[in-house]
Amino acid sequence: MMIKKAWWKEAVGYQIYPRSFLDTNGDGIGDLNGIRAKLDYLKDLGIGFIWITPVYESPNVDNGYDISDYQRILSTFGTMEEFDLLLEEAHELGIKVIMDLVVNHTSSQHPWFLESRSSRKDDYRDYYIWADGQLDGPPNDWTSIFGGSAWEYDEATNQYYFHAFAKEQPDLNWENPRVKRDVFTMINWWLDKGVDGFRVDAISHIKKAPLETVTADDPFAPFKNVTGIENHLEELRDVFKQRDILTVGEANGVGANEAQQWVGTEAGYFNMLFEFDHISLWNKTEQEGLDVIQFKQALTAWQQALAHGKGWNALYMENHDIPRSVSSFGSEETVFWRASAKALALSFLLLQGTPFIYQGQEIGMTNMPFQSIDEIDAVDTRNFYYDMLQTGVAPEKALEIIRQTARDNSRTPMQWTAEEFAGFSKRQPWLKINPNKQSINVLDEQADPHSILNFYKEIIRLRRENEALIYGDYTLYLPEHPQLFVYGRRLGEERFVVLINLSKEFASADLPENVHIEDWELVLSNLTGRKIQQHTLFAPFEARVYHFRNE
Numbered sequence: 022m023m024i025k026k027a028w029w030k031e032a033v034g035y036q037i038y039p040r041s042f043l044d045t046n047g048d049g050i051g052d053l054n055g056i057r058a059k060l061d062y063l064k065d066l067g068i069g070f071i072w073i074t075p076v077y078e079s080p081n082v083d084n085g086y087d088i089s090d091y092q093r094i095l096s097t098f099g100t101m102e103e104f105d106l107l108l109e110e111a112h113e114l115g116i117k118v119i120m121d122l123v124v125n126h127t128s129s130q131h132p133w134f135l136e137s138r139s140s141r142k143d144d145y146r147d148y149y150i151w152a153d154g155q156l157d158g159p160p161n162d163w164t165s166i167f168g169g170s171a172w173e174y175d176e177a178t179n180q181y182y183f184h185a186f187a188k189e190q191p192d193l194n195w196e197n198p199r200v201k202r203d204v205f206t207m208i209n210w211w212l213d214k215g216v217d218g219f220r221v222d223a224i225s226h227i228k229k230a231p232l233e234t235v236t237a238d239d240p241f242a243p244f245k246n247v248t249g250i251e252n253h254l255e256e257l258r259d260v261f262k263q264r265d266i267l268t269v270g271e272a273n274g275v276g277a278n279e280a281q282q283w284v285g286t287e288a289g290y291f292n293m294l295f296e297f298d299h300i301s302l303w304n305k306t307e308q309e310g311l312d313v314i315q316f317k318q319a320l321t322a323w324q325q326a327l328a329h330g331k332g333w334n335a336l337y338m339e340n341h342d343i344p345r346s347v348s349s350f351g352s353e354e355t356v357f358w359r360a361s362a363k364a365l366a367l368s369f370l371l372l373q374g375t376p377f378i379y380q381g382q383e384i385g386m387t388n389m390p391f392q393s394i395d396e397i398d399a400v401d402t403r404n405f406y407y408d409m410l411q412t413g414v415a416p417e418k419a420l421e422i423i424r425q426t427a428r429d430n431s432r433t434p435m436q437w438t439a440e441e442f443a444g445f446s447k448r449q450p451w452l453k454i455n456p457n458k459q460s461i462n463v464l465d466e467q468a469d470p471h472s473i474l475n476f477y478k479e480i481i482r483l484r485r486e487n488e489a490l491i492y493g494d495y496t497l498y499l500p501e502h503p504q505l506f507v508y509g510r511r512l513g514e515e516r517f518v519v520l521i522n523l524s525k526e527f528a529s530a531d532l533p534e535n536v537h538i539e540d541w542e543l544v545l546s547n548l549t550g551r552k553i554q555q556h557t558l559f560a561p562f563e564a565r566v567y568h569f570r571n572e
């Protein structure tokens with residue numbers, strides 16, 4: 022099947038966590054004007070759209086993912102007028118703007134919830150999920166993704182309400198048609214304003230199993246991709262499909278076997294999904310480096326499930342919920358840092374799908390050496406830390422685990438320069454700046470032709486200039502190789518092959534018969550100043566792209 026072209030298939034996305042992007046008013050917190058100030062930087066990088074994480078009115082228990090007014094901008098970030106200017110200026114540069122749509126839950130300060138909790142008879146009572154307790158305890162044993170019971174007792178009406186995340190994030194009741202009506206009206210309000218689409222938060226959680234459901238192996242199963250969710254998603258799709266927008270669902274619990282149902286070209290609910298298979302977000306245990314074979318399998322399963330026009334992928338290695346990829350999957354060691362960040366870039370940017378770069382990833386930002394739990398802001402990490410202490414884990418051990426897994430690793434302020442506050446702010450920001458800003462920052466990387474930043478630029482340009490890298494087929498080579506990730510892209514006579522050593526050791530391989538790279542043109546390599554000696558031997562984290570055209 023021919024793949025239908027679309028702007029959102031061709032563009033490269035960039036995720037902005039506004040709180041940590043650029044502070045222009047000196048309060049230590051990034052803002053909308055900070056994004057406006059860096060649009061040229063993004064344009065120069067080759068970015069086609071930005072996804073801005075929530076900037077709506079919010080008490081910030083979960084940094085904006087607890088919304089108290091969907092149609093207002095949080096004053097810390099700016100005003101609606103500034104938002105409108107941002108939208109206009111981005112559009113003038115040819116950059117589209119995607120908003121975060123958080124409709125699994127609201128803040129407990131949202132007027133709907135304040136009404137809902139006021140009385141059992143309130144008109145808004147059924148906007149949320151309320152239930153009676155059992156034997157002096159919560160309605161059932163379901164646990165929240167952020168730790169503890171998923172139920173919170175509310176004395177005023179002597180019932181419990183359900184929250185998949187923090188207790189200040191009560192879940193909306195999608196079984197109530199009025200909830201859907203209000204949510205859809207709000208979506209259309211933003212679309213009428215001219216935004217170009219949505220990243221749809223936690224959407225696989227909107228359907229809950231019957232309350233009698235007992236949890237088994239997966240404690241979140243009763244509210245993760247539960248049968249019946251399709252009815253809600255079809256209605257949501259019908260709102261989206263009226264427009265030429267980008268929609269990407271965050272879909273914890275959706276496997277490659279369901280990819281077509283969720284994002285199939287004809288009847289899918291979204292254009293693409295953030296799948297969790299190659300990166301497990303809620304895994305709170307220590308990371309053990311990268312299992313290259315499993316990593317390739319996970320990515321390939323999604324590539325194949327949506328191949329030949331069946332659907333489309335969202336590609337990512339980082340976001341604001343997971344530690345920095347170079348620290349988890351590459352290496353922070355000076356000798357490997359640069360090459361590994363570039364190798365990781367090639368392991369997602371040229372797959373079939375729409376790539377999303379997370380702020381700072383393009384300069385190889387790393388995890389933060391947190392010294393104490395007091396330096397951590399994220400609500401889930403704090404809960405998890407104190408839970409560990411309660412179960413007897415020693416504080417140093419708990420901190421060590423946190424250091425590797427905390428979401429705040431990727432939320433430290435963007436490192437624009439080597440200055441005291443990294444060119445992010447004029448004062449100590451809301452979250453500490455990584456001390457390595459001296460050696461990892463945009464300004465220095467702009468000046469260095471071999472920097473990670475310039476490598477990202479080159480990959481993006483290569484993708485833009487070659488349709489085979491956008492619409493071409495994907496083939497995995499050497500699936501069982503424990504170090505190398507080798508994949509091909511092909512559109513008609515145009516062929517590319519990407520070869521990446523994802524390990525710290527030298528790697529060699531007999532390349533498949535149809536990959537005669539000796540005769541091909543090397544178009545990109547992360548080895549600087551060193552000629553490739555032997556085509557089948559790869560230095561640690563070496564990565565190359567070859568191009569071949571049948572004349």
Ligand code: NOJ
Binds near residue numbers: 086222223271342
């Ligand atoms: C996923 C978001 O990415 C994360 O930051 C947030 O905490 C949860 N959804 C809850 O909204």
